[in-house]
Amino acid sequence: MSARPHSRALVGALTIVLCAACTGGAGAREADGGTHGARPGSAGVGDALFPKLGNGGYDVTGYRLDLDYTPDSNRLKGTARITARATSALSSFHLDLAGLHVRRTTVNGRAAEAERRGTELVLTPAGTLPKGRTFTTTVVYDGRPKTITDPDGSKEGWIQTDDGAVGLGEPTGSMAWFPGNNHPSDKAAYDITVTVPKGLTAVSNGELKRRENRGGRTAFHWHNGEPMASYLATVAVGDFDVHTTTTNGELPQYVAVDPDEAEGSTRVPDQVTEVTEWESRTFGRYPFSSTGAIVDHLPDLEYALETQTKPYFADAPDEQLLVHELAHQWFGNSVTPRAWKDMWLNEGFATYAEWLWEEDHDGRTADRIFRDFYDGTDDESGGIWDFPPADPPSAAKISDAPVYGRGAMVLHKLRQAVGDKAFFTILRTWVKEHRHANADTRQFIALSERISGKDLGKLFDVWLYGKGKPNKP
Structure with a gap:
């Protein structure tokens, strides 16, 4: 986030792949070996400031989200696949999910029991999950995503704008729009496909790999191949003017600007290039495969967020704010604290x-x-x-x-x-x-x-x- 102001950042199916060699999710059992002493994974990783965030028993390595959003009704739906490694044999495990209606859950294609405990979704698979095995979890859910109020009074989670919405996650908000292991100590790659009404644009982390029309709707497929903490994931839906170029080092650059902020953002694409190159000379090679920015029109938000590869700005940023949020790509995004106290x-x-x-x-x-x-x-x-x-x-x-x-x-x-x-x-x-x-x-x-x-x-x-x-x- 930025100090000027703070920088922080369904009807459908979400499929989650979790690997069984990390603390929290473990591979679905195919034999009895390795399941001796299986226990429930913990709710929370023991963070001193946010003890209920994250989950014990697994370490996610990849999320695949396929989301469908309709701004008029504020309805979100999606499918996600998440791979991870487990550190212990599990009889059950947790995902962080705030709100939304869970309709169906499976683990490796077999029905799994699901229980809601506040912002915890507890899944009990048909068989215990042995340490060291990959498993796939599917969660089908629907509803209107929540806006979350942080302990400091600011808003995050899923926030509606005048022409769409944005998902912002620092420190807790990502669980408002997808279930997962919501703590910075568990980073993963992301593939996010967002389908929206034709005429709108959906922007997310990484590079736009595919854009396709689906009847009266358009699907945008984004790929973020480098590890990312869940609080840095974003989806911004709305009317955007898109500026694509490359930096002098041939780094792809994608800047999306809300037309209401166009007048104050005329220099933003050039500034993103200039700042990215200056910080690369100062701090070392840029850590990701693309750079950019999202300039939305949400003036009441009162903070910017260093969402990975494309910092999110609620209105036209000044130069210093761009410097701050882009510096986070090195400090916070690539090198991420183990705990929030850092x-x-x-x-x-x-x-x-x-x-x-x-x-x-x-x-x-x-x-x-x-x-x-x-x-x-x-x-x-x-x-x-x-x-x-x-x-x-x-x-x-x-x-x-x-x-x-x-x-x-x-x-x-x-x-x-x-x-x-x-x-x-x-x-x-x-x-x-x-x-x-x-x-x-x-x-x-x-x-x-x-x-x-x-x-x-x-x-x-x-x-x-x-x-x-x-x-x-």
Whole structure:
């Protein structure tokens, strides 16, 4: 998400393939071997801030969603296939799903019992699922997807617009429009096909592989081949002007702009190209197979979201907001925190990208911005000392000022301590070593000390974990 404002982001069948070698879903039993001691998979992965998000027992590797949406009735339907690996033998397992009516469930083609427990969908297959086996789950469901209110009061999930809708997922909203393992620690590839009334466009993550007419409707098939956390998945349906090009490095670029935002977005396609190329030079090779943006008309949303490959903007973005959300493609999207408490690894890094951009484009130096934050004279500096950026006190605080502004200050103090050469080596190594994976704060500190050859414990104790405003800037 962005600090200016926050950046976060059926009638039918959903088929889900889950692999049996990961915590949560396991392969459907074809023999008794490997099922000894089978137990129910857990509801939640034990995240300190969101204990009920995600599910134990499986690790999804691929979702295939086939959705059909009618804006006039706000009805969604779809089919999805998800592959995963299981870490234990399971007698049952959970999927996260908020609202919607579940009509039928199967596991490997055999009927499975389904039970709703709030936002948990508990599936009990006909036989226990042995560790280490791939299995396929089909969920048939229908209804009007929900808009979810976050702990901080913002809206996500499925949100209607004046000409369609958008699915936004940070931190919990993806479960409003598809069942899955809704936690950033479980990343997967996605294929999303969305069928909408003719004349509308459906935009999603990755590359548009196919567009076909189906009677009075049009189907858009999107493929996102690199691993993606569920909170970064999106579908935006509406009237869009589409701009396609490639960056100078021949990276495909897709920018969709709502006509109501066209006047303020005339430079957005060129800016996406410029920012993507600048950040590639600064942080290392762009981590995905395409870039772009979605500029919608939803002015009451009041945040942007770093949805993978195409950041979502509720209205025409300024240059700094583009810099912030595109920087998340490296910090947050490719390298994703294991748990929500490490949100500063997303937002502090994307905020510092803004500082570096300003420094490199004839604005204030990063050192001047740091001092303006410390002195409280920068417009974004309010509230940055409320809590340590690496220790948000509650789920409602993960998008607050310390995570953004003070998180960026931590990085500037690191840069001062190790020098520019080591600092930028740290950033590039971070995104290279953890490309498409999950990582945590402990690993970032260890990497910083390894590359710099310095003991940085005091620096991080004061600026990252310390309470209140440090005495010296």
